[in-house]
Amino acid sequence: MPVDSNSSSATAAHVGHHGATGHDILFPPLPYDIHRRADSATADPQLQTFVNKATLSKDQIRKKTFLEIFGQPSYDAMRELAGSIKQHALDHLDHYLEQFVANAAAAGTQVHFAADAEQANAICLEIARRHQCRLCVKSKSMVTEETLLVPALQGIGCETIETDLGEFIVQLDHDAPSHIVTPMIHKDRTAVARAFQRELRARYTENPAELTMIARQYLREKYRRADLGISGGNFLVAESGSVVICTNEGNGRFCTSAPKVHVAFVGIEKLIPRLDDLSIFLKMLARSATGQPLTVYTHVMTGPKRDADIDGPREMHIILIDNGRTEVLREETREMLRCIRCGACLNACPVYRKIGGHAYGAVYSGPIGAILTPMFKGLGNFKDLPNASSLCGACYEACPVKINIPHFLIKLRSEIVGGRMNNLSDRLLMRTWALMLRNVLTYRLGGWTQKIAFRAIARLRGAAAKQGDPYAERGWIDMLPGPVRGWTRQRDMPTPPARSFRHWWDQTHKDR
């Protein structure tokens, strides 16, 4: 039963089973209908304020940073270059995977292959069992959300704590992350204060600095005692067999350095060919996400600790994950895998800004989620997502690797129609529309009827013309009836003129 993150029942007592409710949010029943959550999100004033502020400011700072430092033509050229390097890596993923595996193994890393979520978890659970792990600290990883790793580990008695502050809070509050990069933009300080008081027995405070210090203290003790550290991976470097993770908090370095065993969960699409390529990807990643030149910490890991090293994990494992990626790897959709998970498209998207992340009903939300989720989970299960877009193209402009998201949205829409996955009334409406437009007489009749109807409505309901208004003579319609009422809820439309354009043209240009 999906739990709306905004309802107080989301914090109902699920004692000792962190994340149970939270994961329901990202795994609703299928096929998924977006409307309920989207409606409740747009009606929630707090969510609207928070998501709006967070995304708008990040989108603006992204643009400002790139324009100030590089200028628009260079920004575009960088996006083109970054996109082409990722595309090349994907086009030759067989070669780079093999190169990566060999180099990682040469550095002492144990490399595993997981066809799907179940296998990925099974490998990790086996590693945990062999080392009798009781406590695991984890840094942010979308892939582990895909596989539902945390409940699986908890299930074998290994307490698993999210250490990214936003993820930690979300886990504590039995909630789910709502944004790829900043997981709790939908949450306010009061919710955090209550969660800490309830779950950590902390004194009540709503001050963000104090709350952060409470989390820091709690998590430091966990780092000290943890026997297993789990991370994701922002990039895999084929040339050296390295895993690269980028954080601002430092939790990534703790999770990969303190415990004796480190396991990295990484999707195969994260591969890049060379260390040199990190220059462009690192420069673009943080700037696209938050406008920073680099994230505070970039950690390049190549193998477990060497014998002579002072500290570091004794064992390092990498689980290379497919879980639907090889399907997307096919030529027609391959470009989608360029994604470096910067979140820029989420911050640019006017739809995401209104409905927030949970409304997408999946691990990957926003514009990239709208195309990846149907690919991973079945188009029939998520046909609402490609339709939840006005095709404005803001996502494409924001994407540092130039994924043509609008192109894929349209492609998926046409597959929905071609596969007759849209509902009957949609199909009938479109069929009728097409018939009417194809025939000159029905087209003209339709146009004439529409004009008469609007002008009648204007006479009955027309709003007074405004001063200096270009449509002053004709006036405005502020309320359309019936099923089209929604159009005029937030906008007025000008009354159509007495003559259609074609009619006016014929009359004024008859001498030509």
Add this chain to the structure above:
Amino acid sequence: MDEHANPIRPGHMSDNTYPGEDRETFMQRVRTALGRGHTQSPPQTPVPAVDDHLIRTARRDADPVDLFTRRAEEVGMSVRLVTSTDLAGRLAVLLDELKIKTAVIAAAKIPIGKVNAALAEANVQVLDVSGADGFDCSFDVDAGITDAQAAIAESGTLVCCADSLHGRGASLVPPIHIAIVRRGDIVSDLLDLWDRFDSTAMPSSIALITGPSKTADIEGELVKGVHGPGTVVVLVVTDE
């Protein structure tokens, strides 16, 4: 990268008693998606070159100390310029200023004698990280004093690598990180960093550190020192 310098070697995989798919089945699925039956090695088309001119933000000949100082301060680190002769003295003053009583060290490039002299002068107790649980020691000290294998001027970044004299914990765990950087180790741009590493002989850990630890997860309000150090002070040795 010359392919022959790094031949693909099979057989160094995880022991196959772990669950998961065998490598060949996994790779076959990848190849099928790419429309071929055998791995194309090397790739038929070359990887696009990283256009130095396009993405470089700091010229190779830029004054490294000046640029590094500005950028490091912009990201919230505090920078002091010292010379090799006054390093020990200035470090002692800093330790005193920050009221540091206990520390861990990770230093090799700066003669350890100078650091030890400063620590003695400021009466700081140093914990030995070379024991069995070197990482754990860092939790109980006031500061970590490290040198940096490199630094990047354009972004104000410290580059700290793990090896037999440098633990990962010193620059991460204590609430204060004091880093000592030599002018000669400051490169202009991130592009210039990778030449310093051999892809076949990488350290187990390279940490690029650009400022104190921070988060703005709670209502977008910036808080420093979440997990990593909240205070980072860099001493730049200008005559080395």
